[in-house]
Amino acid sequence: MSRLPFYLIVGFLLVAGIATSVHRHMQFEIPWVPGEQRQVWEIEAVINFNAQNGPVQVDLALPSHQAGYRVLTENTASSGYGLAYQADELGRQAQWTIREAAGSQQLYYSVQMLVSPDARAPAQTPPGLSSPPPWESPYDTAASQLIDRAWARSATNATFARELILDINGERQGENARLLLTQEQPSALIVRLLNQAGVQAREVSGLLLEDGRRRQSLSSWIQVFDEQGERWAIFNPLTGEQGKPENLLLWETGGRAVLEVQGGTNSRVSFSMLTHHQPASAAVRNHYSEDTLLNFSIHSLPLEEQALFQTILLIPIGALVVVFLRVLVGIKTSGTFMPVLIALAFIQTTLLTGLIGFLLIVAVGLIIRNYLSYLNLLLVARVSAVIITVIAIISIFTVLAYRMGLSAGLTVTFFPMIILAWTIERMSILWEEEGPKEVLIQGGGSLLTAVLAYLAMNNPWVRHITFNFLGVQLILMALILLLGNYTGYRLLELRRFKPITDDEKPS
């Protein structure tokens, strides 16, 4: 019997699979690796104040799109309060209102900011120069002397601002500056002097982003309008350093108060933040408007079907893992492809929750199934009873998990119940006939296979490749065919047959 046709088919599948994948890569510029990871900051602002048994109005400035950051989503939590978002040329605000409130109040605002280096602030027009109130004597002399000295040492608005900051906050702080600082906060003083000199400037509030920080407050920064660049330049009011630190998120730029509370006392706002990475949503699907045969792609399907296919296309990966472990390693599993289904459930539940849920369900199921075997039932009826038992166990676990506040426990409903019931039935018979050891071997083998299949199927790179390159399915097919033709030893047989090779030595 010639094996030639077999190898021809395998070769054809390999060539076709690789060729279509390479074609898709070249033609549509789909990368081999999943899209770059984008950094997202989750920032939560907590407003605390004491309400005074009357109507309350709370205004909180909100961050907008700006250089380096883009607002993804925002949420608020505030029971009983009316909420309105307002936006004007000075920025965005959230306004909470309530007719009657008493005691300590907490309002929450959370926002997801996407770190995007190409993000730009909306078009900026220089604000009209606000004329600051005149200084009283002797402050007017001190102010004009400070301005004159800084003006003389500078060339542009930006350098003027830097010199002024150094004169007021830096080592060069002199008599004049100290005198003026008795009247104004440093940042406010700098802005006032800049305005007095005819330079457009304003004080803004920013948040320095650091992963995992809690109870942070906003810091004060100074923006100076750069007339050449027609944009705002930012200065650190303490050091005079120009330029925005990368981790600075501007929260309020309109020159208004960040937090205003009417009808409350002791108000304060504090921030906590977290960062995580998420894949940039590759807008691959926009590439596929025209439909050709070579362009045959599931991306032409509606979004909902695509999501379904993303999972379906992973199943061959799970099957490959099972074939590999059974043919090359020799691991025993309970039910050939049961581990793949369990692995699919793990994808929904996450690994740890899934493992705990699976073990709990099977363990409790085995105990109940053990009792069912005394009832002398027909097979189909008994398995049906086990199915109902599994559903009952899942329901009880879900309710218990919910009551205990473990939202992860809710995902156990993703387990395929019929498969679980058959697993329990098979394990139970195995237990009766071969003893607990065999149950451990086969159950452990199944779980190990399921975990490995899960790790393979949940790998972002594998997901990207299987979803974007249909040709990979042909390659998988070829690999599985090749494995099906393997007549060599399994890894575990090297251990099983070891005693035979031992005898060679004495003879």
Place this chain on the structure above:
Amino acid sequence: MSWWKNWTWPTRLRDKGIIGMNRRNIRYIGRYNSRHLYPLVDDKLKTKLLAQRYGITTPELIGTVTTQFGVKHISEMLVGHNGFVIKPAKGSGGKGILVIEKVEDDAFVKPSGAHLSIEDVERHVSNILSGLYSLGGSPDVAVIETLINFDDSLLAYTYEGVPDIRVIVFKGYPVMAMMRLSTAASDGKANLHQGAVGVGLNIATGAALRGVQFDRPCFIHPDTGHDLASLVVPQWNTLLHLAAGCYEMTGLGYLGTDMVLDRKHGPMLLELNARPGLAIQMTNGEGLRRRLDLIERQPNGVSVADRVAFAQHHFARQSELVETPDTASASA
């Protein structure tokens, strides 16, 4: 690195001619066992009827139960039979076989001494019918046979159960044989992975070559303490002829035949297996590869007697259980 001691190299297994699971499945079962012949061996009832037609002795059939309705009449069927065996026609790996050694009053006594009521027996039969023990859980038939009165000469080598003899028959040639002795660990069952002792048998004489329990060498029966070296299967030639004849009967090229020795009727065919396991290599301390390669080079259409003679001539070996080869041949 002590764990390394338990592993060997693939090259050493190949040198020994060991056949792995994958090679067995593809190279022998896939090539020589045609799928449509499987039902003949997977269904013990069919095997039994077929064997009767070919004049191959099997344990006497008491009756069959095919419907749940028939379960209630099982006690009538069992009247007058002191010992019997109930097995699923499509069971595999010895699953679902219930051995009743004797009936005392209303109690059915298992070889282990456990007493079962008629309800227990009926439930077992009901389980068989609903497919609990059959491949794929398909509905099944319960087969009830007389208990084998096994040969006294082998009594000392077994604990509770019936020792059976597995002969691998390749293209009609008996290539390798072993005896499976049940132990306390195996609960009276002759399944090697459950702890039965496997004894490799010399194809030429039926004498023991070496003993293995749990894949590790053993020299005496763990429960009876009897020396395995002195074990010789009586009526060996008859047994080999019986086994070799199963090739014509089934047409399966790679076949495991399970035989027992009855006190009155001599060697009997218990069941056939189209996917015989590989443990026989462990009990013989030798791989199947060389023997199978030799048989593959033999022409087709050789008579049973010639095939047995060929195998006995080419596959003769000496026991590893005794110190000098002379005593082995003397006891044989």
